[in-house]
Amino acid sequence: xxxxxxxxxxxxxxxxxxxxxxxxxxxxxxxxxxxxxxxxxxxxxxxxxxxxxxxxxxxxxxxxxxxxxxxxxxxxxxxxxxxxxxxxxxxxxxxxxxxxxxxxxxxxxxxxxxxxxxxxxxxxxxxxxxxxxxxxxxxxxxxxxxxxxxxxxxxxxxxxxxxxxxxxxxxxxxxxxxxxxxxxxxxxxxxxxxxxxxxxxxxxxxxxxxxxxxxxxxxxxxxxxxxxxxxxxxxxxxxxxxxxxxxxxxxxxxxxxxxxxxxxxxxxxxxxxxxxxxxxxxxxxxxxxxxxxxxxxxxxxxxxxxxxxxxxxxxxxxxxxxxxxxxxxxxxxxxxxxxxxxxxxxxxxxxxxxxxxxxxxxxxxxxxxxxxxxxxxxxxxxxxxxxxxxxxxx
Ligand SMILES: *Cc1c(COP(=O)(O)O)cnc(C)c1O
Numbered sequence: 060x061x062x063x064x065x066x067x068x069x070x071x072x073x074x075x076x077x078x079x080x081x082x083x084x085x086x087x088x089x090x091x092x093x094x095x096x097x098x099x100x101x102x103x104x105x106x107x108x109x110x111x112x113x114x115x116x117x118x119x120x121x122x123x124x125x126x127x128x129x130x131x132x133x134x135x136x137x138x139x140x141x142x143x144x145x146x147x148x149x150x151x152x153x154x155x156x157x158x159x160x161x162x163x164x165x166x167x168x169x170x171x172x173x174x175x176x177x178x179x180x181x182x183x184x185x186x187x188x189x190x191x192x193x194x195x196x197x198x199x200x201x202x203x204x205x206x207x208x209x210x211x212x213x214x215x216x217x218x219x220x221x222x223x224x225x226x227x228x229x230x231x232x233x234x235x236x237x238x239x240x241x242x243x244x245x246x247x248x249x250x251x252x253x254x255x256x257x258x259x260x261x262x263x264x265x266x267x268x269x270x271x272x273x274x275x276x277x278x279x280x281x282x283x284x285x286x287x288x289x290x291x292x293x294x295x296x297x298x299x300x301x302x303x304x305x306x307x308x309x310x311x312x313x314x315x316x317x318x319x320x321x322x323x324x325x326x327x328x329x330x331x332x333x334x335x336x337x338x339x340x341x342x343x344x345x346x347x348x349x350x351x352x353x354x355x356x357x358x359x360x361x362x363x364x365x366x367x368x369x370x371x372x373x374x375x376x377x378x379x380x381x382x383x384x385x386x387x388x389x390x391x392x393x394x395x396x397x398x399x400x401x402x403x404x405x406x407x408x409x410x411x412x413x414x415x416x417x418x419x420x421x422x423x424x425x426x427x428x429x430x431x432x433x434x435x436x437x438x439x440x441x442x443x444x445x446x447x448x449x450x451x452x453x
C-alpha cells in the first residue's frame with residue numbers, strides 16, 4: 060500500500076489492539092426474534108426492531124402492492140423531480156400520529172438532524188446540547204457556525220446555569236436533546252426542559268428516535284408520553300427503529316416544515332425515500348394505529364428482562380424504557396462477553412467507545428414485541444451462565 064495510505068492500516072491495527080474494532084455479523088435471514096448467521100439460528104438481542112415490524116407479513120404485502128403501483132425509485136430530489144402523493148400522504152399521517160401540525164419525511168434519522176440543526180441555526184446562534192446526545196446531533200451541530208454549549212446529561216441545574224450565563228446573547232437559541240438516550244434507556248426530562256426553555260425564550264427540539272413506537276399512547280412518542288403537544292417546537296424522528304423500516308421525519312408547525320422543505324440541504328440535494336420505504340412505513344403506521352398490543356408486549360418483555368438480569372446481579376444501569384444495558388466495563392471484557400454469548404446462541408453486540416464513554420462498555424440487550432417469554436428465558440439463562448464464567452456475577 061502507498062505510504063500515504065498507511066495511516067488507515069495503522070489506525071485499524073490500533074483499534075484491534077484496544078478491542079475497538081467492530082466485527083460486523085452477516086445475517087442470512089430477516090431481522091426477527093431470531094436470526095440466521097453462518098447457517099445457525101441465534102436469539103437476536105441487538106436490533107432496534109422494537110415492534111417486530113421489520114419482517115411483518117402484512118407490511119411486506121402492502122409494500123409489494125405499492126411497488127406494483129409506483130415502482131421503486133423517486134427519480135431525483137423532490138424539489139426537481141416532483142414529489143409523489145404517497146410521500147405527502149405519509150407526512151400527513153405522521154403529523155397526525157405525532158399530534159403535530161405538519162411533518163416532513165427525510166431519508167433517515169441522521170438526515171433529519173442534518174435537516175434541522177444547520178438549517179435553523181447559523182453564525183451567532185447558540186445550541187444547548189445534552190452531553191449524551193446522539194452522534195447525528197453532534198455532527199449536525201458541527202455543520203453549523205453556531206456555538207454549541209454542552210450541558211451535563213439531563214442536569215437541569217447545569218442547563219439553567221448555562222442559559223443564564225448566555226441570557227444576554229442576542230443570537231437565536233435552540234435546545235436539543237435525545238428523547239430516550241439510546242445507550243442507557245433513560246428518558247429526557249422534557250417537561251422541565253420545556254419550562255426552563257420557555258423562561259429563556261429558547262426553541263426546543265427533541266430527537267425521538269427511540270421513543271416512537273415505544274413511549275406514549277400506542278407508541279406516539281415522547282411528546283405524547285409527557286402530554287406536551289404543541290409545547291415542543293421541533294420533533295425529530297426515525298422510521299428505522301420501531302417502524303422497522305428506514306426514513307427520518309421532522310414534525311412541528313406548518314411554518315417549520317415549509318422552511319425545511321425550502322431550505323434543508325438534505326431535502327434539496329438528496330433524493331426522497333424509496334417507494335418501498337414509504338409503503339412499509341405507512342403499513343407500520345396502520346399497525347400502530349390499529350392496536351397498542353405490540354407496544355404493550357414490548358414493555359412487558361423489557362420489564363421482564365431487566366428485572367431478571369438485575370436480580371441475577373448484573374448492572375443494568377438506570378433504564379426507564381425497554382432498552383437494557385448490561386454494563387461490563389472495559390471494551391475487551393464486553394467484547395469477550397459478547398463472543399461467549401454468541402458461542403451459546405445469543406446475538407448481542409458489545410457497545411464500546413466512542414459510542415459509550417470509556418470504562419462503561421456494555422452489552423445492550425434489545426427486546427422486541429416479537430420475542431416470546433421462552434426466548435427471553437433462554438437469553439437470561441445464557442447471560443447468567445456467561446456472567447458466572449467471566450466472574451461478572453456470582
Ligand atoms: C438511531 C438514531 C438516529 C439515526 O437514525 P437513522 O434513521 O438510523 O439514521 C438519530 N438519532 C437518534 C437519537 C438515534 O437513536
